[in-house]
Amino acid sequence: MSDFPKPKPSFIWSEILPGGAHWSGVIRRGTVLRLTDLEGNANVAMLINNLEVKNERYNMPDTLKAQKTAFLTAPNMCFSDMGRVMCSIIADTCGWHDTLGGLSNASLVQKKYGIKTYQQAHNDYFKNAYDSLLNELGKWGLNASDVVPNINWFSKVRIEDSGQMTFVPNHSQAGSTVDLRFEMDCIVCLSTVQHPLDPNIYYAPKPVELSVSKANPVLADDPCRKHRAENERAYYNTKTYYGENPNE
Amino acid sequence: MNKQFFTENRVVYRAVVAAGDPWMYEVKAGQYFRIVDLEGNQAVDTLFYNAQDHSERYSATDTIREQGNIYLTTGSVLQSNLINPMLTIVDDTCGRHDTIGGACSAESNTVRYAIEKRSMHSCRDSFLTALGKCSCNHDKPMTKADLSSNINFFMNVPVSPDGHLDFDDGISAPGRYVEMQAHMDVLVLVSNCPQLNNPCNGYNPTPVEMIIWQ
Numbered sequence: 001m002s003d004f005p006k007p008k009p010s011f012i013w014s015e016i017l018p019g020g021a022h023w024s025g026v027i028r029r030g031t032v033l034r035l036t037d038l039e040g041n042a043n044v045a046m047l048i049n050n051l052e053v054k055n056e057r058y059n060m061p062d063t064l065k066a067q068k069t070a071f072l073t074a075p076n077m078c079f080s081d082m083g084r085v086m087c088s089i090i091a092d093t094c095g096w097h098d099t100l101g102g103l104s105n106a107s108l109v110q111k112k113y114g115i116k117t118y119q120q121a122h123n124d125y126f127k128n129a130y131d132s133l134l135n136e137l138g139k140w141g142l143n144a145s146d147v148v149p150n151i152n153w154f155s156k157v158r159i160e161d162s163g164q165m166t167f168v169p170n171h172s173q174a175g176s177t178v179d180l181r182f183e184m185d186c187i188v189c190l191s192t193v194q195h196p197l198d199p200n201i202y203y204a205p206k207p208v209e210l211s212v213s214k215a216n217p218v219l220a221d222d223p224c225r226k227h228r229a230e231n232e233r234a235y236y237n238t239k240t241y242y243g244e245n246p247n248e
Numbered sequence: 249m250n251k252q253f254f255t256e257n258r259v260v261y262r263a264v265v266a267a268g269d270p271w272m273y274e275v276k277a278g279q280y281f282r283i284v285d286l287e288g289n290q291a292v293d294t295l296f297y298n299a300q301d302h303s304e305r306y307s308a309t310d311t312i313r314e315q316g317n318i319y320l321t322t323g324s325v326l327q328s329n330l331i332n333p334m335l336t337i338v339d340d341t342c343g344r345h346d347t348i349g350g351a352c353s354a355e356s357n358t359v360r361y362a363i364e365k366r367s368m369h370s371c372r373d374s375f376l377t378a379l380g381k382c383s384c385n386h387d388k389p390m391t392k393a394d395l396s397s398n399i400n401f402f403m404n405v406p407v408s409p410d411g412h413l414d415f416d417d418g419i420s421a422p423g424r425y426v427e428m429q430a431h432m433d434v435l436v437l438v439s440n441c442p443q444l445n446n447p448c449n450g451y452n453p454t455p456v457e458m459i460i461w462q
Binding site for chain 2: 055059060061062064065066068069070071079081082083084096100101102103105107108143144145146147148149150158159160161162163164165196197230233234236237
């Protein structure tokens with residue numbers, strides 16, 4: 001058996017996820033998950049749960065409030081609902097990732113693109129992000145109550161002063177990457193279906209590459225920890241959760 | 249939905265919720281639900297569930313995306329996670345309400361303010377107190393997993409086009425109210441916010457009045 005794809009030398013493993021696919025797995029503390037938008041205009045809907053205490057999960061309001069931002073980029077951290085850091089954005093060539101637009105669902109996809117069933121199209125059938133994530137959550141004993149406001153990597157939704165939400169097309173370029181250093185052992189669920197506000201009238205979800213490498217140690221002057229006092233306190237809480245000296 | 253004129257003889261329920269208290273009650277389809285900010289500048293953290301099936305619940309992201317605007321006011325349709333209309337805001341003397349700021353918790357207070365603030369009273373503790381005592385959930389107990397992103401009635405969380413988000417002074421005032429009509433029987437879960445560390449309720453939590461009428 002020598003047919004498995006070989007990861008690039010710096011990666012522990014890597015895998016290409018086609019457009020419209022869903023995926024879940026464990027990303028360990030101390031590793032970096034790199035998402036690469038291979039062709040441009042990808043969207044990766046993500047939910048994150050703690051592997052050990054599964055009802056601890058990514059919390060959009062806590063993440064945004066603590067960092068006074070309505071979108072994600074480096075050096076933001078993704079906070080859980082328990083005051084801890086799940087992952088840190090240590091590098092980002094895209095610049096803006098959406099946290100407000102939510103997920104497509106079956107009725108939205110049908111209204112926008114029509115119907116294409118598995119029987120008609122085999123694996124090119126039209127999928128939606130809500131059902132896709134429900135499918136992956138179910139594999140870990142999680143369910144619909146765990147579908148909370150998610151992250152949409154590589155998508156940009158601008159908010160006007162009036163509150164109006166505007167999807168910015170052609171935002172992510174081919175080759176854009178975002179590097180997430182995981183600070184907890186997490187279950188990560190993904191869907192590569194198009195963003196629900198993407199104005200493209202065609203169902204054309206894009207592939208992404210997942211690649212995992214070993215993280216460098218997190219130092220006291222780490223830019224994510226130092227970004228705001230809130231980030232340092234959330235990192236402190238994460239250290240105490242793992243029984244480590246939080247002042248190191 | 250059409251706004252009906254409020255009269256006392258159509259009131260079926262009325263209660264004052266003290267500052268920092270939880271409140272849980274069922275509003276039937278067709279009924280109107282009014283929250284009055286009695287003294288002004290109070291934040292009312294609110295979640296809605298389909299009373300027949302609690303797994304269907306208010307969804308902040310579906311609500312704002314379907315209306316194309318992050319603020320809630322008259323005409324906003326509050327959507328469930330299945331994108332079904334749960335309630336429509338039919339009257340609003342405040343102007344706008346937040347649904348992306350979420351609810352404070354003991355844990356988030358340690359992050360936002362100081363590690364020592366953990367013991368202070370918080371909204372998610374109020375939510376869990378209400379769920380823990382609720383007689384409506386014997387078949388399928390509701391838990392922390394049922395707490396998704398809530399509405400903050402009367403709260404002001406402006407976002408700018410460059411993506412900056414902030415908590416500002418409230419835009420409410422004594423006696424201002426928001427009123428909505430239910431499209432389905434909804435279980436309402438409220439924390440009348442006890443937050444003392446930011447201006448969401450003017451550093452001074454105050455009571456609100458809940459009125460249900462038909």
